[in-house]
Amino acid sequence: MDKKIKVLVAKPGLDGHDRGAKVVSRALRDAGMEVIYTGIRQTPEQIVATAVQEDVDSLGLSCLSGAHNKLFPKVVALLKEKGAGDVLVFGGGIIPDEDIPGLKEAGISAIFLPGTPTQVTIDFIRNNITQA
């Protein structure tokens, strides 16, 4: 059987705007993936613990409050610490272009800005996950 792709969609920090996270979750489901959505107000620790328990292939982080520079790298670092460094991490929200190189360096493989078609995200996940 084709292994189902499992994706965790999470909202770190205090930002409560979940429209994007929910739309992306539905789009991924419609593309045949299994999506776990954590809801809002998650700490990086909660997100990583969830990613490990659910053994996800990919993790999407959504943040519109400007706290991405602090929170996204923290999540990646924790993933590595817990031995889950092979999880493909991507992000979205309100993220200035100039922050993207720094985030990529910190281990976030892609940033999808407002206006990105969901198909782009879907293709990115399919093409970049490491499935054993």
Next chain:
Amino acid sequence: MSCTEKKARLAERQEQWQEMVDKALARFPERKEAFATTSGIEMKRVFTPADVEEIDYNDEVGFPGEFPFTRGVQPTMYRARFWTMRQYAGFGSARQTNERYRYLLGQGQTGLSVAFDLPTQIGYDSDHELSDGEVGKVGVAIDSLADMEILFDQIALDKVSTSMTINAPAAVLLAMYIAVAEKQGVSSDKLRGTIQNDVLKEYFARGTYIFPPRPSMKIITDIFSYCKDNLPNWNTISISGYHIREAGSSAVQEVAFTLADGLAYVDAAVKTGLDVDVFAKRLSFFFNVHNNFLEEVAKFRAARRLWAKLMKERFGAKKASSMMMRFHTQTAGCSLTAQQPDNNVVRVTMQALAAVLGGTNSLHTNSRDEALCLPTEDSVRIALRTQQIIAHESGVADTIDPLAGSYMIESMTSEIEAKALEYINKIDGLGGVVKAIEAGYMQQEIGDSAYAYQKSVETAEQVIVGVNRFTIDEPAPKNLLRIKKEMEIEQLESLRTMKAKRDATAVTASLKELRQVAESGDNLLPVIVSAVKTYATLGEVCGVLREVFGEYTEA
């Protein structure tokens, strides 16, 4: 020619015209098979007198300032005073924000609107674990009365009206505002402004809730009661549809869910013994204004009319002021594009014009760079100028509700009203807003609309200029507003300093009293006012309330 004869002749003419249409369609099909708004309302090829036959001008449209207020809530509207030009602003520290406020007031803004950062909106101090990275980012960080004093430095609180976008901890921020005014020598009864204080929408559209619904409603009715006696000119709630729309709802859903929330608040207040004709005049609303120009104009008129009817029918309101829907509008943040940001000035202009033609009482126009970050000074000035140009140069403010009588506008106004009422009745059937939230009803409806919209954009059925058509290769935008990293460190430092200076015993005593009052069920406002005066922090006050009332978890 009699009425019936006129009607018959119209029908005949329309049939003849249809032949012409059919010929044209054969040569050139129309751009779409069907034209409808995102609410599902048909945009007919033409609207005619036949479409408004059933609408009685006197009963349904009427005159501005008179029930059902379709044409506006004042008899003279903008001819007497333009809408309040109130730009939402706030970021970083109280000092920085204070500078931006004084700049905007100097540029002709007529009211203040405070944006708080997320920790403040969720009742956490800047040094809370969850505040890490969030301090000062989406608004100003207020940890205590000390910050509030800096925020309003050199701003006379008896001369400005201030709108504060604060919900779950609204009582605390209001208490701080009252304390600042006192220090300025301004008595509470002179204070004018609004607190958003609309917790219901937080649960299904915005996410900055703290406590569960029941204690939250209690705090809200406490505020109604306290203000009735102490701040007679203060708007105690801004029942919001803006965020519901931003979360992806349609225009009809925006009206329906907002008014449903409104009904829930009025109901809660009446149940505590408040007289609807005493507190209802201090309710206000807050709507979005989105791209579909005509639907938006009709939406505002429908909302006013529907609310007036509901207040009369469901609560027996007798005074006109109890049935009048006064509202603030903000142009749609979700319509702004990160691509070719200057295009946003055009979008905001159209949206602002729709709000004005819809009779808004107060308006915020977004800045062009807000899909990227908070606005720069230049961008926010253009946004303000947009309003000023509409006011002074376009002429639309010289007559009231100019689009009234348009077959299309009146027809659509009635349809939006009818469809919104259907939703409201559905929510009633579910047992009211709180039960509907627990059942995930609004969340599901909004999620469905949002997803449908996304799909229409991805198939380019809905064109978004610069995003799915008319795109260019563009360089990364420059000169965006950034909140300096140091800001969070400075805020933590000033919090520490403030805590060291204050009278710790007084703080402890006031928090103890707060707990007692919270447990007893008495009105919380007086004890919160005392607590903030001792420089108890927002986090400390909300911390006590969290312990007593519990915290809400997402349904």
Next chain:
Amino acid sequence: MEDLVAGLLAGKVRPLAKAITVVENDRPGKRELLKQIYPQTGNAYLLGITGPPGAGKSTLTDKVIAKLRQQGKTVGVIAVDPSSPFSGGAILGDRIRMQQHALDDGVFIRSMATRSHLGGLSKSAVDVIHLMDAAGKDVIIIETVGVGQDEVDIVRIAKTTVVVMVPGLGDSVQIAKAGVMEIADVFAVNKADREGADKLLIELRAMLDMIKDKEKPKIYRTVAVDDVGIEELVKGIFAHGEKVVESGLIQKKITEKAESELRAYLLDTIMERSTNLASYHEVVKRVADKEITPMDGVDEIFAGLGLHGDENVEKN
């Protein structure tokens, strides 16, 4: 594989998570993995929580977890959500209501989609239960979708099955739905502060009164969102469990469970092997062309698998 098994048996999180993935996706090594851990299973208390959508199962599960943790028990949770019949994907959203436990080492939550399984707990879910069992979880909660036949299967697997009901969802209809009455060991009337709660309770009791031949399930009122009635419910669950052990029913349940699992694997395996036969599509065609009956088609397939047909049946 050894590391995985060792880590799992030692109760470590990541090995358990990885092992579940192997099992859920039929990865190579699955058979060996199950072989190694199977003897270590049988210790956990299996608790089924089922009910219609909107009953508040996830919130209830969240509060039950909290109570069990207070009692010092470790908990494994399998939260099942339906796969989309159109895309095969799924949104697994039960976890949202249990996130307060995300950082508790004593709680392991795994979300699973029903996948192509047409109702009923998938074999994978049962295998996952074995893994959590072997990993030492004291209680394993299986929270299911609760529509159709799902509920029926759960009763064979769980020691105690809780059926969650809620006022206002067309009560008698819920109750009368085939199988619900039979499978419940315990009823939880959730959102019991709502209108219609009393009515539902009365209707439930009336229906339960008709049970004469065995122990009547107890009913508990809960308001999960306010943490009301949870303590009593948990007590009631364990009380039921004790009764099962005392009455000697436990051996019967264990056997039923084993048989149910065996049958599930049996059916799946036969189906898989049959459809993988080279001659399979040919047989299908011959049935479609009315050359042979489906019954005879089975014989041909069995012959292809090297199995004997039923020679005792008279060939008419």
